[in-house]
Amino acid sequence: MKIIPLASDSLGTRSMATYIETENINILIDPAVALSPSRFNLPPHPLELKRKEEQLNLIKEKAELSSIIIITHYHYDHHNPEEISLYQNKILLIKDPENFINESQKIRAGYFLEKIKEIPKKIEIADNKEFSMENIKIKFSPPVRHGPKEYLGYVIQILISNEKEKFIFTSDVQGIVDEEQLNFILENPPTILYADGPMTYMLNYRYKKEDLEISLNNIKKIINETDVKTIILDHHLTRDENFKEYLKEILNQNKTKILTAAEYVGKENELLEAKRRELYKEFYYLYK
Numbered sequence: 001m002k003i004i005p006l007a008s009d010s011l012g013t014r015s016m017a018t019y020i021e022t023e024n025i026n027i028l029i030d031p032a033v034a035l036s037p038s039r040f041n042l043p044p045h046p047l048e049l050k051r052k053e054e055q056l057n058l059i060k061e062k063a064e065l066s067s068i069i070i071i072t073h074y075h076y077d078h079h080n081p082e083e084i085s086l087y088q089n090k091i092l093l094i095k096d097p098e099n100f101i102n103e104s105q106k107i108r109a110g111y112f113l114e115k116i117k118e119i120p121k122k123i124e125i126a127d128n129k130e131f132s133m134e135n136i137k138i139k140f141s142p143p144v145r146h147g148p149k150e151y152l153g154y155v156i157q158i159l160i161s162n163e164k165e166k167f168i169f170t171s172d173v174q175g176i177v178d179e180e181q182l183n184f185i186l187e188n189p190p191t192i193l194y195a196d197g198p199m200t201y202m203l204n205y206r207y208k209k210e211d212l213e214i215s216l217n218n219i220k221k222i223i224n225e226t227d228v229k230t231i232i233l234d235h236h237l238t239r240d241e242n243f244k245e246y247l248k249e250i251l252n253q254n255k256t257k258i259l260t261a262a263e264y265v266g267k268e269n270e271l272l273e274a275k276r277r278e279l280y281k282e283f284y285y286l287y288k
């Protein structure tokens with residue numbers, strides 16, 4: 001099984017878009033890319049806009065090669081209602097658009113599903129379900145909270161497994177901050193985990209110090225209680241330039257590799273959103 005993050009915050013945009021290649025079947029998770037409309041009171045820098053276009057093109061390329069597309073929830077960095085050709089002839093496994101969902105995502109889900117209804121081969125609600133095909137198993141968690149609070153709604157976590165590998169994709173859990181998010185991971189011990197890391201760029205504002213502590217403790221628990229070899233941490237975490245400062249406790253162990261998505265694919269971290277102020281100074285000629 002090959003796990004290939006296509007776009008992520010460490011790769012310069014808001015996304016967790018991931019392409020999974022298995023022997024007989026390819027799967028695309030959350031095929032979308034977004035940018036923060038305003039960070040440090042600045043709009044996206046031209047370099048970010050360019051990166052977003054490049055990554056969207058890569059997502060379209062991989063969508064052509066995939067027979068299954070998964071949508072874990074209805075934020076624009078996870079589903080794309082404007083590029084409906086992405087879903088042409090695919091089996092779409094989606095977060096329940098009616099139950100365990102907040103009001104704004106319910107409206108977005110309705111708009112999205114109405115717009116694409118004739119396009120995919122099949123659309124199935126995936127919450128808490130299991131699918132087997134072509135020597136792989138795809139298992140979904142029950143809906144779990146989008147971070148520490150309920151107001152952002154719910155996401156579904158995914159386990160994709162064959163005989164050799166067990167890959168878990170958490171979607172937007174903001175650091176694995178609640179029991180139910182953690183339980184799905186401990187009950188289905190992965191060999192490789194791609195998790196949305198703690199939201200430290202909002203620390204003491206929308207993300208409490210206790211949330212960070214719970215997150216780090218839960219990640220330690222996963223390292224100690226499972227045989228996970230690699231943990232990719234990204235997305236909300238890599239909106240913070242100093243994210244590694246907060247990870248010392250989990251970086252100082254030899255059992256499990258902790259990487260960003262960029263590091264996992266062998267690239268440099270490019271936290272373009274976190275560096276937006278610097279980008280406007282350094283590359284001023286791009287927008288003059």
Ligand SMILES: [Zn+2]
Pocket residue numbers: 073075078146172
């Ligand atoms: Zn989200």
Ligand SMILES: [Zn+2]
Pocket residue numbers: 015075077078172235
């Ligand atoms: Zn997200």
